[in-house]
Amino acid sequence: MxxxxxxxxxxxLHAYADGALDxxxxxxxxxxxxxxxxxxxxxxxxxxQNETLRALYGHVAxxxxxxxxxxxxxxxxxRTRASHWGRMAAAAILLIATGAAVGWYGHGMFAPVPPARxxxxxxxxxxxxxxxxxxxxxxxxxxxxxxxxxxxxxxRLARPLNVPDLRADGLALVGGRLLPAQGGPxxxxxxxxxxxxxxTLYIIPAKEGREISFRYAKLxxxxxxxxxxxxxxxALVGDLPRARLQEIASRAYKQLG
Amino acid sequence: MSQVLDEIEAxxxxxxxxxxxxxxxxxxxxxxxxDCLERAIRKRRLWRPTGSVRSWVxxxxxxxxxxxxxxxxxxxxxxxxxxxxxxxxxxxxxxxDRLALxxxxxxxxxxxxxxxEVLLLVGVEEMSYAEAATVLSIPVGTLMSRLARARAALxxxxxxxxxxxxxxx
Numbered sequence: 403m404x405x406x407x408x409x410x411x412x413x414x415l416h417a418y419a420d421g422a423l424d425x426x427x428x429x430x431x432x433x434x435x436x437x438x439x440x441x442x443x444x445x446x447x448x449x450x451q452n453e454t455l456r457a458l459y460g461h462v463a464x465x466x467x468x469x470x471x472x473x474x475x476x477x478x479x480x481r482t483r484a485s486h487w488g489r490m491a492a493a494a495i496l497l498i499a500t501g502a503a504v505g506w507y508g509h510g511m512f513a514p515v516p517p518a519r520x521x522x523x524x525x526x527x528x529x530x531x532x533x534x535x536x537x538x539x540x541x542x543x544x545x546x547x548x549x550x551x552x553x554x555x556x557x558r559l560a561r562p563l564n565v566p567d568l569r570a571d572g573l574a575l576v577g578g579r580l581l582p583a584q585g586g587p588x589x590x591x592x593x594x595x596x597x598x599x600x601x602t603l604y605i606i607p608a609k610e611g612r613e614i615s616f617r618y619a620k621l622x623x624x625x626x627x628x629x630x631x632x633x634x635x636x637a638l639v640g641d642l643p644r645a646r647l648q649e650i651a652s653r654a655y656k657q658l659g
Numbered sequence: 660m661s662q663v664l665d666e667i668e669a670x671x672x673x674x675x676x677x678x679x680x681x682x683x684x685x686x687x688x689x690x691x692x693x694d695c696l697e698r699a700i701r702k703r704r705l706w707r708p709t710g711s712v713r714s715w716v717x718x719x720x721x722x723x724x725x726x727x728x729x730x731x732x733x734x735x736x737x738x739x740x741x742x743x744x745x746x747x748x749x750x751x752x753x754x755x756d757r758l759a760l761x762x763x764x765x766x767x768x769x770x771x772x773x774x775x776e777v778l779l780l781v782g783v784e785e786m787s788y789a790e791a792a793t794v795l796s797i798p799v800g801t802l803m804s805r806l807a808r809a810r811a812a813l814x815x816x817x818x819x820x821x822x823x824x825x826x827x828x
Binding site for chain 1: 664665667668671672673675676677679680688689692693696697700701759760763764767778779781782783785787788803806807810813814
């Protein structure tokens with residue numbers, strides 16, 4: 403490895419100035435410098451440059467850290483953002499039950515869904531089937547009393563419920579009702595588009611307090627997106643194309659959250 | 660996964676220093692670092708331990724900065740002397756006077772970005788040539804010639820007869 407017999411290149415000199423050489427390589431450069439004042443001047447100059455740059459910028463690393471540069475804070479922010487916007491994209495976890503309930507439960511096997519969730523979708527679809535076809539009494543409280551509806555159902559579910567405004571999706575609120583669900587109350591809000599298509603949003607208090615991202619289920623002609631946030635589990639049900647239902651679910655989710 | 664986060668976190672002071680030296684603007688520098696961290700954190704699952712986390716996050720920072728330069732088209736910002744450290748700079752045996760520091764700041768701002776990048780990785784971040792080459796995604800030979808050019812340019816920009824730094828040791 404001895405460099406004694408090698409010609410010292412400019413790169414060797416840089417490496418020496420940067421302290422990147424040791425042992426024989428370092429000694430070889432030192433020997434070279436002893437006989438070459440011009441090279442020594444270069445090397446000293448480069449070392450001074452390094453020192454000046456460190457003196458100029460080195461202190462920044464010791465400056466107090468602004469909170470916005472906290473890695474864990476950024477990570478949390480990204481996670482929250484992802485759960486807000488990415489969930490819909492994450493509906494890649496599609497739970498499509500073909501045909502009847504057997505198929506629905508069967509699919510739970512490869513995409514495990516907590517039993518509570520199956521109950522949620524079943525009940526939401528059942529409630530949708532019963533009430534969305536009602537002409538005279540689709541709801542208990544009509545949209546005209548929206549404030550009352552919201553206060554009443556919030557109280558019964560012991561959760562602050564914000565009735566989503568889905569007019570941007572062409573859906574007007576029809577009203578809502580209180581329903582019995584497995585082991586507690588459920589709220590149902592109904593919406594209608596200008597062609598009479600009805601969509602219902604079914605809400606129960608979340609039990610385990612664990613967030614579950616958007617999932618999708620299909621039963622006969624009915625489709626549902628369902629999810630759980632900190633406080634509530636929701637299912638949006640309708641016989642609309644999946645993409646459209648997903649848009650609506652995303653809007654509802656944002657307003658409820 | 661949180662081990663990667665910890666390693667990223669450990670790089671933040673150096674990233675700030677590097678960004679500040681590249682931009683000479685504290686706010687812009689922290690913006691770049693924030694942008695860099697967001698990307699790194701989002702992509703951390705794609706990171707494979709083939710190199711160090713440090714060279715990986717620095718590479719992201721370099722790219723973020725280059726993108727920004729492209730956007731700004733290097734609008735020449737007036738030279739700010741706020742960059743100068745206050746009281747006494749770090750080393751006890753090196754006391755470059757303020758004038759020399761100011762001169763170097765001016766020179767650094769005048770250097771092409773690619774020369775600033777390499778000079779700072781080697782001179783301030785004290786990276787090995789191999790690591791700096793990884794950060795800049797160039798071969799070591801290219802890095803060396805860029806470093807040599809940067810040093811020559813910095814020297815010619817500061818060798819104008821104004822007071823020099825006191826010699827070391």
